[in-house]
Amino acid sequence: MILYGGKLYDNSFQDELTERLRADIDRALDRDISADTVINACDVLSKRVIDGKYDDVVIPLLNKLGMDRSELEKTAYIMSGEGLRIKCYRELDEDMSIGSRVRKRYPLGAILHIAAGNADILPAYSVIEGLLAGNVNILKLPMGDQGLSVMLLRELTDIEPALTDYIYVFDVPSADTARIKRLASLCGGIAVWGGDAAVRAVRTLADPDTRIIEWGHKLSFAYAEPDCDDSELYALAENICRTDQLLCSSCQGIFVDTDSKEVQNALAERFFEILKSVSAKYPQDAGIRAKNTINVYTAELEHKNVLSGGGVSVTVCDDSDLTLSGMYRNCWVKRLPLDDIGSLRRYKGYLQTVGLLADDSRRGYISDRLARAGAVRILRPGAMSDTISGEAHDGTYALRLYSRIVETEV
Amino acid sequence: MSSTSRLFSTGARHIYDTGDRLFTDAMRENVTYHCKNCNEYRQILSERGYSPDRIKSFDDLAELPFLTTLYLKRHKLTSLPDKKLIIKATSSGTSGSRSLVGFDLKSLMLGKDMVINVGLYHRLWSARPANYLIFGYEISKTNTTAVSKTAYGFTFFAPAAHREYAIKTEADGFTLSWDSVLAALERYSASPFPMRTIGFPSYTFFLLEHMEKNGIRFKMPKGSLLTVGGGWKQFYTQKPDKRRFYELAKEHLGIDENCIVEFFGAVEHPILYTDCRCHHFHIPVYSRVIIRDPDTLIPVKNGEVGIVDLLTPMMHGCPLSSIVTDDLGVIHDEPCPCGAKSPWLEIIGRVGVSGIVTCAAGAETLLKGENV
Incomplete structure (x- = not known):
């Protein structure tokens, strides 16, 4: 036509x-x-x-x-x-x-x-x-x-x-x-x-x-302090389930401000439970569920550390690379201490939104660090995929x- | 003679017979062989506590750890040194990455026996030359997709009088032109030889739709065949009713429904599935299908939809004994009027297809267009 x-x-x-x-x-x-x-x-x-x-x-x-x-x-x-x-x-x-x-x-x-x-x-x-x-x-x-x-x-x-x-x-x-x-x-x-x-x-x-x-x-992600509120993690889980991680502004995974594996695991486990409960509110079609099942099985063949169940998964990774997730409610959790945030600069043209889960007293400072590393939207987790009139693109x-x-x- | 060789030398008349004995024996042979020759595969099986000796009956194959096409895209698993892999084929890379599968001489010979017998059963062999219309890329050094190779291979079922490719390689990329396709159809309709087409069903359907929209009709010579293969891939949401497909073919090319043949296969499971006159993909002796629950991966009953797990002992270059693809399907075991005894596999879609193309993942196909 x-x-x-x-x-x-x-x-x-x-x-x-x-x-x-x-x-x-x-x-x-x-x-x-x-x-x-x-x-x-x-x-x-x-x-x-x-x-x-x-x-x-x-x-x-x-x-x-x-x-x-x-x-x-x-x-x-x-x-x-x-x-x-x-x-x-x-x-x-x-x-x-x-x-x-x-x-x-x-x-x-x-x-x-x-x-x-x-x-x-x-x-x-x-x-x-x-x-x-x-x-x-x-x-x-x-x-x-x-x-x-x-x-x-x-x-x-x-x-x-x-x-x-x-x-x-x-x-x-x-x-x-x-x-x-x-x-x-x-x-x-x-x-x-x-x-x-x-x-x-x-x-x-x-x-x-x-x-x-x-x-x-573009790729978007969350940056979380280990002791962030459950309510913020719920808001992040909402973004993941509502957008199925398909949008440029959808959260693909969480970088945790830590270099400790235990801290990373603890946050991954906490978020997995939250993601599972939020996902239950949003039905998934069988085709997507099947894809998730295959992805999780494949990740297990590859000896990845995956928490999975209820149609969602959280993969605990040892690298700090910004990667596309499995999408459809399959995210990753990686370690990225604040001091290393500059390493995100290697993804220059791909960075977009960061959902920041941090204490209000530190939001300004961390936002500035993320912006210097190349992020262009640093928002609260619940607002990652919201657009407003007149915003830059x-x-x-x-x-x-x-x-x-x-x-x-x- | 090994069980595998015996299985693949099954006579043409018996390729849709039932009975699991020989297949199970051949699978045990194949899995034992891969365990011996592929470290990664052996490790996967042992981590899951599976030993090839366990394969005593067909039911034991459901427990055999399978690989996924996704896994094969990320890991190159071989059971033979590279130099023994005579042909390397890549999957069509619908979602960006491709899996590479190597064929050794032994597997190719088994495949040859299969193709001869499947061709005989479905009367695809002909001594009469045919004009071919191929909805795909010309094969070249850079284009190693199995689809292109299969399409090219298909042009030997009948000697090729002429081969016309719908997608042409030019200095600055690929071009697809309905005009040159229609010009070829016009020439073919006036030729004394029948025409045969091969390509993704979506392409063929888009061509027919284009002809319908523009009121173009040809009458193809008697004996012409419309063959389609490769599945609907990213076009699932546009998948037409098969009935409409057949009607359009009749109306615009003068080709009867019984001259439309559909193939199904995958690089990771290179078994030639061919539909019968009722358009059912009966499962040939060389292959078995286990449908698995989309959440638990536990085998489901015939008639229930799930993830498609394809099993064959054909391959020796790579451990492709049991492969889970991205297809969703169902096995039918009700009797088929065509007379073939084996159940048939119906592919109903692909996992993950929801009508929206992903954004974050990148619609790489955008400018590659209707990619093959």
Whole structure:
């Protein structure tokens, strides 16, 4: 399915429409589309989502993701007028003039969004970010896209027809690098969401004069003082069970501020019991349980120290490496004394959120140490996967990356 | 003659017979052999207090410690020196990492006997040349996936008049083009030779859907076969009803349901499972399946869904006697109209598939696309 000029086309029009794209992009970029226009349209869309207009599509999606309506409303708020205004206010500081020079922000140009298939709302959200900065946006649909992105973006152009010239969606298979290259060559920037392989592939196919904006996969973890409160461990277990450790901001495991094996074991055992009890509240499907069973059996073959039962596991490790967990409620516990926290620096580009379980008197200091080591969000364990309007993304502001700063003398 | 050799020389007409005696003896031979020749495997068995002499009846095999495909992805276990492993195959790496399996001459010869007899039973052998359409990569030095090798191997069931690959290697990567596939189909439909396709069912289904969407129809020459293999992998959530698959094949390629053959197998269990005319994967004499409870790994009764454990004494290069895969399946033992006596294995999905691709793990497949 292709979305072009506000209309839907069959994939067989791919070549013909790609042909027309350059001229249409040029025409759109000669004009200005204000952030207010985009924000107002998104506000209408977000209200319609909350009012249940798209429930026939949205409800099955929520069920699939195991989310309830309140989480949907949080997401819709991020796309609401108020949410987006906060975002623009934070990210796009317009008053930048010095002396006789006038500094102004302009859109980067056209942006090709290569979205990942793991979060259904993300492809459309990426396009909205591009729009807020005034760009023309070409979305390459992720594999397995269920049609939600096209539906949302088409609604947006219905609400605000001025946006039609700024939104294009193509359904190009990722293996078709020649076509993707053609689309990329029309763009000033490529926003890529996905794992290392995706990022690497985009780096190879992009021309040297094209900006690549990488939203790569990140790893998040908890940092805990050995005597942290049970209540904090419960909050962490909630994050693990609710997200099944699938998000970039999900906790993969716990680094304990200790160099003692006994202390590490004690915390692992304490957390295992808590994780088990929290997990019981969130049902797991048989396929996931089977995967967990196989993973735990394999870990035992490998002589790993695994506490397992009730569909969850905690692996007690001797290394201090930041690794992906088995996910689906299988986490690790490792030792990492505060003095060695700088060793996390070797994961530079992969660090994201740290859920910090520490006494209030030491939170500030430890947060600073974690930030210096490369973490970009250091939050309380229960808030690891919460997003708020206007927050930075992976340590930077998206809208600035989608912009150019132009200086003129008047 | 060893029990294993006797098992693999079972005549074509008897490959779906029942009876566990010979299989059990061959398994004891195989497990004893691996214990002697692979230190890690011996250690795994001894840590679990299992000795190969315990294998007296089929039930004793349920207790045999199994390996997992996950374990094989992380550890290379061999029972023969590297130079004796003539062919090395890697799994398709659906989830990123791959397991490497080596085939020695002896196992290959057993495999050859198996392929000949399975081909005879299912009438896949033909002296008449065929035009092949392969939904996969051309094999090359860098592409060692077993899927590619099997697909290539498959093109010898009938002499190849032509081989067309759907995914082409180019200087800057792989390209998949429906246009060139459709062009090949058009040529093949006008050829005097039948066509045979081989590839993942998902690809074949996507092609048929593409043809349906665009109203494209061909009538393939008589005797054409649509063969699919390799499972649905990451496309489980898009798995169509088989009925619809057969209808589309009839409608858009003029190929009847009884000319659609599905294979099942795994690098870690290279037994050629072939579906019967009722589309059931009967368990051949070379293999046994134990379905295990998703929580406890204890064998479940026939008819119940669980984790699939595949057993075979075929392999000598690596200790693949009993392997737990990432498949979920069920064994059916009700009689099948096709006449084959053995129960059949139905694969119903993969463990861990929940409809969402993981984020933290990385959807590496994004730009590799529909990876093979």
